[in-house]
Amino acid sequence: MSPYAVLIRAAKFEPVPTVVRAVRRFIEKCCLEVGINPDTPVVLASELATNAIRHAGTPFKVTFVALEGRPVWIEVEDGSLELPRPRAAGPDDLGGRGFELIEALAAKWHTDRDLSKGNKIVCVTLKGDEEDGSGDGNHVDTACTEGQLTASAGQSDLHRGSFPRAVAGPWSA
Template structure:
């Protein structure tokens, strides 16, 4: 079903973009339909780790990160990772093939989009983007 990967562990700073515990990851097509299986991956991992209280905020965050990759990135796939951090927190990340970093913007009252990163900011303790070979990784940490 979902791939568990303990080799993704690294980093100690609670708002550094490294991950510090066990992780699950999956590759999805870069389409709007991938938001739902990404949310299921997050809910599954958090259920296994007994962090159900973080499931809905983390699922919302991963939905927004996937939507951002679908709207603004390139390539055919995205990689979603959910990692357990020390202190009962999790990090969700979405990697894509674009090197362009996300920038929050202020959507107008009648705009249909443009609020995703504002939602990420509201539900995540911190978030950021890291360049990586062939693109970038956008990550967010959710805490209880």
């Protein structure tokens, strides 16, 4: 059975901290349109947008995708090829806990890099309702560009899942 698009929305943002509030409002509106609680999606999108601003420093696009019978996913695409590198945060560190939060709240996450375009997409899949089958992992296993439901051929570098906790790097939350 083909998935039916319930809602696919995308918005572009400038890399300034004040737009995180607009990202949260955008995701909240999308969630309310499809009838899901916006609390977790708003937190996840806020974290990804903050990372795009802090570490990529380029304009970025946030895409919300809801397909019938599949878990909702959120993508943040920025103009950097630098992959996220979660790190272990110390008890007094002000940052470094973003991907712990993402791993706790999302069903799964992954990144795609398009080397030909010089960008990357970080995608989080929301936890679904186990009773309706939307949490059974049937998400398209790669991030999609706006208007697509499958990955483009140019997305040649893909990473999914969990990074080791002790890895340090500049793309830490």
